[in-house]
Amino acid sequence: xxxxxxxxxxxxxxxxxxxxxxxxxxxxxxxxxxxxxxxxxxxxxxxxxxxxxxxxxxxxxxxxxxxxxxxxxxxxxxxxxxxxxxxxxxxxxxxxxxxxxxxxxxxxxxxxxxxxxxxxxxxxxxxxxxxxxxxxxxxxxxxxxxxxxxxxxxxxxxxxxxxxxxxxxxxxxxxxxxxxxxxxxxxxxxxxxxxxxxxxxxxxxxxxxxxxxxxxxxxxxxxxxxxxxxxxxxxxxxxxxxxxxxxxxxxxxxxxxxxxxxxxxxxxxxxxxxxxxxxxxxxxxxxxxxxxxxxxxxxxxxxxxxxxxxxxxxxxxxxxxxxxxxxxxxxxxxxxxxxxxxxxxxxxxxxxxxxxxxxxxxxxxxxxx
Numbered sequence: 001x002x003x004x005x006x007x008x009x010x011x012x013x014x015x016x017x018x019x020x021x022x023x024x025x026x027x028x029x030x031x032x033x034x035x036x037x038x039x040x041x042x043x044x045x046x047x048x049x050x051x052x053x054x055x056x057x058x059x060x061x062x063x064x065x066x067x068x069x070x071x072x073x074x075x076x077x078x079x080x081x082x083x084x085x086x087x088x089x090x091x092x093x094x095x096x097x098x099x100x101x102x103x104x105x106x107x108x109x110x111x112x113x114x115x116x117x118x119x120x121x122x123x124x125x126x127x128x129x130x131x132x133x134x135x136x137x138x139x140x141x142x143x144x145x146x147x148x149x150x151x152x153x154x155x156x157x158x159x160x161x162x163x164x165x166x167x168x169x170x171x172x173x174x175x176x177x178x179x180x181x182x183x184x185x186x187x188x189x190x191x192x193x194x195x196x197x198x199x200x201x202x203x204x205x206x207x208x209x210x211x212x213x214x215x216x217x218x219x220x221x222x223x224x225x226x227x228x229x230x231x232x233x234x235x236x237x238x239x240x241x242x243x244x245x246x247x248x249x250x251x252x253x254x255x256x257x258x259x260x261x262x263x264x265x266x267x268x269x270x271x272x273x274x275x276x277x278x279x280x281x282x283x284x285x286x287x288x289x290x291x292x293x294x295x296x297x298x299x300x301x302x303x304x305x306x307x308x309x310x311x312x313x314x315x316x317x318x319x320x321x322x323x324x325x326x327x328x329x330x331x332x333x334x335x336x337x338x339x340x341x342x343x344x345x346x347x348x349x350x351x352x353x354x355x356x357x358x359x360x361x362x363x364x365x366x367x368x369x
Contacts, residue, residue, distance in 0.1 A: 008076045099180050
């Protein structure tokens with residue numbers, strides 16, 4: 001049994017964070033039915049974001065499609081939709097109609113800008129939301145353009161995971177009170193909320209208001225360096241004991257360029273140059289062999305396929321290849337074990353099955369749990 005075996009989720013299929021959230025819920029055991037329109041992009045074997053779900057075709061602009069959604073909503077714990085504000089209302093499937101069909105429903109709304117505010121009706125993508133929220137500001141050295149890691153900061157970090165938090169919180173409340181709720185999960189809200197640790201560090205003076213003047217973007221001990229083979233490594237030796245160990249391991253203890261205090265900012269440019277030259281002298285594998293077994297807070301920069309082959313990731317079986325697709329297994333783990341990812345279904349694969357069950361026995365028969 002998985003931890004979310006008792007949860008039923010209806011997803012109005014879309015792009016990005018909504019489907020990811022639904023996949024994450026399915027990973028942890030929720031029964032997820034995704035309603036998609038015919039022609040919505042998919043691979044013959046199913047998108048990775050469809051793993052563990054069932055998929056049904058429906059045209060929500062028709063009364064038949066609307067009634068199918070409302071029938072499924074009647075027995076669901078949560079609904080996920082990622083339309084622009086007002087679209088679901090125009091389809092007759094807004095919160096009023098859906099909570100009317102099921103007062104215990106948690107109605108999850110996933111957008112970039114939110115349900116209100118000047119930008120609410122405007123289009124956008126992950127990088128735009130990350131930029132406006134403040135999350136993208138520190139994603140580069142001061143002399144380089146900020147680049148958002150694709151879909152991570154906005155769609156997933158600020159979006160899908162916050163929607164999931166809202167849905168599960170709402171479900172807990174509904175099971176106690178019998179009342180559902182509407183979750184307004186805006187990516188700009190979540191991405192900004194993720195900055196509270198950064199803002200706390202700013203309060204202490206660790207993060208500056210100007211790029212290039214903070215520990216994380218100008219110090220030699222919290223930095224990314226290039227190796228002889230063109231690969232990169234990262235250091236995060238912030239604490240004094242880890243910094244001292246770094247100097248000892250690299251043979252720099254007592255070196256004239258490193259004798260003053262770790263936080264001597266005047267020495268940081270010189271120290272960065274020395275470390276840059278040092279790391280450039282050997283390939284990445286050399287530094288992995290030297291530094292990974294220590295507490296200097298080190299990590300090589302790996303592509304996902306490289307990460308899948310790293311001994312630590314292999315030992316934890318973090319990545320698997322299923323259906324010819326490399327994918328990460330569900331997280332987090334429960335009782336020390338990871339769940340296996342479900343199979344990815346093709347769009348609409350369960351249309352006939354679900355329609356037949358609805359016609360013969362009603363919505364209660366459709367849901368597995």
